């Protein structure tokens with residue numbers, strides 16, 4: 001449903017203010033051919049009204065001929081920034097980068113963040129961004145989850161459908177997503193609210209069962225039957241089931257890249273305005289489905305790249321799989337039980 005430019009300009013101003021944009025700061029707005037025009041035009045006005053010094057970087061599209069879908073998260077890491085020194089330097093000299101193109105999982109993103117620039121990814125449909133506009137309350141919940149995750153040594157997950165998974169954590173940083181970026185060198189994504197980390201290398205063991213109705217991204221489909229993922233030593237070894245399992249296997253095989261099978265981030269959703277149901281109501285090409293990644297109490301696990309965590313696996317194949325009805329424990333303490341968030345400070 002359409003929203004007014006005025007509403008979106010106001011939302012940008014709120015999110016940029018939460019992101020501590022101050023007058024005189026250098027802001028780069030990264031745009032590509034499939035950036036949402038209303039997002040771009042309203043961001044320009046909001047940055048201007050807050051006194052930011054704006055540079056717009058328009059980069060050509062890439063990967064269209066190698067990706068198997070139009071989803072920006074369906075082929076990650078290799079971006080039009082590779083080899084483009086002027087654009088990279090502009091971003092490295094910025095205080096804030098607004099990314100409507102999707103640099104996530106690229107080595108260039110890490111290079112930019114190391115300079116202290118803050119980065120905000122923004123590429124969902126405008127009305128979704130408005131509905132899920134970040135608040136300080138989202139930040140409070142995400143910070144509480146992240147603080148608990150930062151001291152954890154083990155993460156275990158179970159479900160009535162048969163998930164029985166464990167891993168050690170602590171080797172990699174915590175990923176806290178709250179929808180705005182208020183720290184130097186920080187990265188965030190409007191809209192989102194969840195926490196995660198990458199398991200210690202080689203430590204993931206067990207089974208994850210994707211049940212009927214669970215979501216597979218970037219397929220943007222609800223599974224119509226269970227899929228059993230068998231994990232040993234940090235790697236997905238077998239994907240067992242019927243058609244759904246065959247589809248997933250076949251998609252992952254098409255990348256012809258062993259790193260696609262590495263376990264990547266694991267965590268739980270903390271957004272109260274994100275819905276499991278919206279995926280069924282939207283055209284599949286409309287956005288990334290941050291509702292699915294963020295809905296309150298999900299168990300979000302993923303496969304493939306870990307460059308975002310400072311690792312070296314930069315495979316373009318990245319699955320994000322948010323599951324319902326799971327129980328997630330840190331050192332035996334429940335964060336979720338059957339998909340319900342338990343700690344008071346994350347409510």
Ligand SMILES: O=c1ccc(O)c[nH]1
Pocket residue numbers: 073177189192293302320
């Ligand atoms: O915002 C995001 C989007 C995808 C992902 O894997 C992590 N965070």
